[in-house]
Amino acid sequence: xxxxxxxxxxxxxxxxxxxxxxxxxxxxxxxxxxIHKVQELRAPDLAVRWNCKAGKCGSCSAEINGAPRxxxxxxxxxxxxxxxxxVSPIKAFPVIKDLVSDVSFNYExxxxxxxxxxxxxxxxxxxxxxxxxxxxxxEFHKCIECFLCQDxxxxxxxxxxxxxxxxxPRYFVRLAALEMHPLDANDRMELxxxxxxxxxxxxxxxxxxxxxxxxxxxxxxxxxxxxRVVTEFYDPLAWAxxxxxxxxxxxxxxxxxxxxxxxxxxxxxxxxx
Amino acid sequence: MTETIDRHEYDVVVIGAGGAxxxxxxxxxxxxxxxxxxxxxxxxxxxxxxxxxxxxxALRNVWKEDSWEVHFRDTMxxxxxxxxxxxxxxxxxxxxxRVLELEEWGALFDRTEDGLILQRDFGGHRYARLAHVGDxxxxxxIRTLQNHAVHKGIxxxxxxxxxxxxxxxxxxxxxxxxxxxxxxxxxxxxxxIVLATGGFGKAWKITSNSWEYTGDGIAMALDxxxxxxxxxxxxxxxxxxVWPPSVRGILVTExxxxxxxxxxxxxxxxxxxxxxxxxxxxxxxxxxxxxxRWYTDKxxxxxxPDLLPRDEVARAINAEVKAGRGSxxxxxxxxxxxxxxxxxxxRRLPSMYHQFKELADVDITASAMEVGPTxxxxxxxxxxxxxxxxxxxxxxxxxxxxxAGMHGANRLGGNSLSDLLVFGRRAGLGAAAHAASQRxxxxxxxxxxxxxxxxxxxxxxxxxVGEDPYQLHGxxxxxxxxxxxxxxxxxxxxxxxxxxxxxxxxxxxxxxSGGRTYNPAWHLxxxxxxxxxxxxxxxxxxxxxxxSRGGHTRSDFPATDLAxxxxxxxxxxxDGVLVLTDEPIPAPPDDLHRLLGDDAxxxxxxxxxxxxxxxxx
Numbered sequence: 001x002x003x004x005x006x007x008x009x010x011x012x013x014x015x016x017x018x019x020x021x022x023x024x025x026x027x028x029x030x031x032x033x034x035i036h037k038v039q040e041l042r043a044p045d046l047a048v049r050w051n052c053k054a055g056k057c058g059s060c061s062a063e064i065n066g067a068p069r070x071x072x073x074x075x076x077x078x079x080x081x082x083x084x085x086x087v088s089p090i091k092a093f094p095v096i097k098d099l100v101s102d103v104s105f106n107y108e109x110x111x112x113x114x115x116x117x118x119x120x121x122x123x124x125x126x127x128x129x130x131x132x133x134x135x136x137x138x139e140f141h142k143c144i145e146c147f148l149c150q151d152x153x154x155x156x157x158x159x160x161x162x163x164x165x166x167x168x169p170r171y172f173v174r175l176a177a178l179e180m181h182p183l184d185a186n187d188r189m190e191l192x193x194x195x196x197x198x199x200x201x202x203x204x205x206x207x208x209x210x211x212x213x214x215x216x217x218x219x220x221x222x223x224x225x226x227x228r229v230v231t232e233f234y235d236p237l238a239w240a241x242x243x244x245x246x247x248x249x250x251x252x253x254x255x256x257x258x259x260x261x262x263x264x265x266x267x268x269x270x271x272x273x
Numbered sequence: 274m275t276e277t278i279d280r281h282e283y284d285v286v287v288i289g290a291g292g293a294x295x296x297x298x299x300x301x302x303x304x305x306x307x308x309x310x311x312x313x314x315x316x317x318x319x320x321x322x323x324x325x326x327x328x329x330x331a332l333r334n335v336w337k338e339d340s341w342e343v344h345f346r347d348t349m350x351x352x353x354x355x356x357x358x359x360x361x362x363x364x365x366x367x368x369x370x371r372v373l374e375l376e377e378w379g380a381l382f383d384r385t386e387d388g389l390i391l392q393r394d395f396g397g398h399r400y401a402r403l404a405h406v407g408d409x410x411x412x413x414x415i416r417t418l419q420n421h422a423v424h425k426g427i428x429x430x431x432x433x434x435x436x437x438x439x440x441x442x443x444x445x446x447x448x449x450x451x452x453x454x455x456x457x458x459x460x461x462x463x464x465x466i467v468l469a470t471g472g473f474g475k476a477w478k479i480t481s482n483s484w485e486y487t488g489d490g491i492a493m494a495l496d497x498x499x500x501x502x503x504x505x506x507x508x509x510x511x512x513x514x515v516w517p518p519s520v521r522g523i524l525v526t527e528x529x530x531x532x533x534x535x536x537x538x539x540x541x542x543x544x545x546x547x548x549x550x551x552x553x554x555x556x557x558x559x560x561x562x563x564x565x566r567w568y569t570d571k572x573x574x575x576x577x578p579d580l581l582p583r584d585e586v587a588r589a590i591n592a593e594v595k596a597g598r599g600s601x602x603x604x605x606x607x608x609x610x611x612x613x614x615x616x617x618x619x620r621r622l623p624s625m626y627h628q629f630k631e632l633a634d635v636d637i638t639a640s641a642m643e644v645g646p647t648x649x650x651x652x653x654x655x656x657x658x659x660x661x662x663x664x665x666x667x668x669x670x671x672x673x674x675x676x677a678g679m680h681g682a683n684r685l686g687g688n689s690l691s692d693l694l695v696f697g698r699r700a701g702l703g704a705a706a707h708a709a710s711q712r713x714x715x716x717x718x719x720x721x722x723x724x725x726x727x728x729x730x731x732x733x734x735x736x737x738v739g740e741d742p743y744q745l746h747g748x749x750x751x752x753x754x755x756x757x758x759x760x761x762x763x764x765x766x767x768x769x770x771x772x773x774x775x776x777x778x779x780x781x782x783x784x785x786s787g788g789r790t791y792n793p794a795w796h797l798x799x800x801x802x803x804x805x806x807x808x809x810x811x812x813x814x815x816x817x818x819x820x821s822r823g824g825h826t827r828s829d830f831p832a833t834d835l836a837x838x839x840x841x842x843x844x845x846x847x848d849g850v851l852v853l854t855d856e857p858i859p860a861p862p863d864d865l866h867r868l869l870g871d872d873a874x875x876x877x878x879x880x881x882x883x884x885x886x887x888x889x890x
Binding site for chain 2: 012026027028029030033039040044045046047048049050051052053054055056057058059073075096097098100102103107110111114115116118126127128129130131134137138141142143144145174178181183184
């Protein structure tokens with residue numbers, strides 16, 4: 001039987017320190033398995049969030065040797081034997097205890113995004129969409145809300161004061177999913193420009209690199225959203241068309257519920273982080 | 274020190290935020306009820322997220338021949354006719370509307386060529402019926418419901434564990450529990466409560482279930498006076514991962530077989546052809562050629578036996594392994610690599626590809642998977658009234674896995690997600706209507722609140738040296754795995770009961786250290802009590818049902834007994850002890866009975882020879 005040493009951050013809001021735990025390991029183990037061994041054998045009150053243990057629920061996010069990872073998808077055999085492995089809570093959010101952080105920021109941001117609103121059905125009562133057009137959005141729907149992209153994003157991680165005005169990559173993915181949804185008739189462009197803080201993102205692609213679902217967050221969600229904002233608000237032709245026809249590119253009337261504010265109420269673009 | 278208790282009042286409190294709970298909360302709120310949704314994990318992390326294959330609904334997008342009647346028939350036959358026929362009827366009739374409603378709320382299912390929702394083949398379903406998104410349908414469903422619920426004025430209380438239902442001796446008046454993050458106690462006053470707490474798979478060692486699956490809702494309902502039925506009916510999903518040891522039990526979707534994968538033993542034989550029971554012989558291909566043709570031509574061929582209902586496949590795998598024809602790590606092979614091209618596999622089964630690659634170093638487009646049975650689902654649970662999801666306790670409703678009757682003795686794949694939607698909605702309606710009929714909140718009985726408080730805090734207040742909850746949980750899992758598995762005997766079940774008795778005595782001596790802030794040892798000490806209650810109910814019910822049927826197989830009673838085919842085993846708590854009775858299951862009306870086929874119910878049986886062979890070790 002082999003052994004592994006984890007150097008786990010223990011503490012709470014008032015502070016803490018790393019503690020070393022050496023426990024027996026078995027073939028094929030992931031970091032989360034070893035954390036469970038530590039609970040069972042050494043530190044029964046060690047706090048950790050987890051659910052599916054298969055990379056599908058996004059609960060067990062942590063920083064492993066400083067890198068944002070899912071504990072359940074990080075194999076022990078990817079580390080040098082004998083080398084201690086540090087495990088600490090995700091840094092961008094306040095710690096509750098040990099490896100558990102208070103991620104309520106994300107749930108609050110989710111509330112600020114206007115819901116999906118379906119356009120009317122077709123004459124035959126169906127809603128036809130084609131695989132090619134849904135695939136682009138299905139990529140965004142793969143998001144498991146592990147919030148690793150939020151954790152690694154410099155705008156949030158290094159500048160707590162930005163949190164009010166910046167929703168972060170997870171919610172740009174959500175907004176992109178709504179904006180590119182073939183059936184959605186809601187208009188969120190003014191909100192994206194003025195309230196979600198898209199302009200803060202300077203496309204360093206850190207979020208894309210840590211995404212366990214391999215969603216191309218920067219290339220496929222953030223950059224297209226940025227382009228849409230430019231087209232909608234800074235292209236005079238598109239602006240005029242929008243005034244006449246409502247939401248651009250679809251020839252559909254603007255949605256009634258949570259409506260867009262007027263393009264006249266422009267706020268200055270926030271500075272780049 | 275007097276303990277302060279956080280107090281809230283709602284018309285409807287929904288406990289559990291998987292598919293059924295969220296759908297119930299959406300409906301209750303839409304009816305005007307002030308609604309709370311309380312869950313042990315973060316919102317959006319419930320077990321529904323693990324569902325892979327799809328949602329069964331006779332949408333008729335792929336096969337026009339499909340209908341709710343055929344779906345009803347498949348569900349009842351899959352459940353070995355032990356189902357509550359009215360639930361199976363409502364489910365089959367309403368599932369298509371519930372799926373289309375998800376699309377209305379933003380879900381994006383895979384599409385047919387002409388732009389409609391694509392449907393895939395699954396075990397026990399006559400036609401390709403499962404609406405799906407690759408192999409991550411549960412994620413799509415929970416996220417769609419979650420995003421929809423966010424704007425509906427529902428108060429979501431995350432990371433809050435409910436431990437006890439309060440009653441006025443008859444009806445529910447609220448519930449008590451604690452916030453996991455702080456350890457603060459909480460009491461909810463409620464006019465109606467919906468249980469959507471799932472099963473208790475975590476009592477077994479090899480399971481697809483997460484830590485949350487500890488049967489809290491079943492145990493609380495039992496304590497509040499509710500009836501349980503069919504607690505002996507446990508589903509072992511035939512295909513869980515078996516290697517490496519740390520991932521043993523993690524689910525491998527039935528979609529692998531739906532999309533062309535086959536089960537193979539160590540001799541290279543597609544052994545499912547050796548395990549076709551008479552009950553399904555008419556609907557099942559008897560040769561490999563016919564089975565392979567069936568994927569593309571359902572009109573002229575019968576279904577591959579790889580897609581027999583889950584109980585049949587799990588028993589067959591168990592028998593192959595015991596006969597020495599298993600894979601190196603004690604499973605069998607599931608091969609799609611040699612049957613479909615790599616692009617197709619990656620497109621249809623992206624998360625299976627990822628899961629095996631990352632966790633087992635296996636490329637499923639190049640080699641076969643090793644799979645074996647894993648405890649997956651509980652068909653039994655809280656008895657409910659079909660139309661309203663009302664339990665036998667006034668004001669208490671139940672939907673999803675915690676409720677029983679819908680799936681009878683065995684659940685078909687894909688029928689769980691549709692169950693959550695159909696009966697989640699009905700439970701929300703039922704609870705809101707009940708709440709509206711109540712003029713005011715009845716003040717919670719403070720003696721019950723105080724008792725619950727003492728129970729919750731007890732693990733901190735016991736003598737310095739106490740029992741270890743992790744060790745006791747391990748012992749419970751060991752005895753359930755060894756003695757309440759796929760094949761059971763009277764001796765084994767008696768041993769389970771003896772073990773549970775000892776473990777309960779020890780569980781009441783658990784001592785936890787550390788504070789109340791996010792303390793998992795404390796959480797487990799309490800969850801363990803729920804698991805022990807449920808495990809006892811399962812062992813007792815399994816002893817009582819002296820036959821083999823669906824998810825309950827007895828090697829000492831290997832035959833299916835016609836007399837048991839029309840009876841539920843009912844479990845109640847009376848004066849502190851569990852009391853079991855057999856009660857008749859209402860027969861379906863003639864028009865529905867005709868749909869079941871001429872051979873029902875006489876042949877709704879497992880094959881005694883197969884049970885005996887499977888038990889031989």
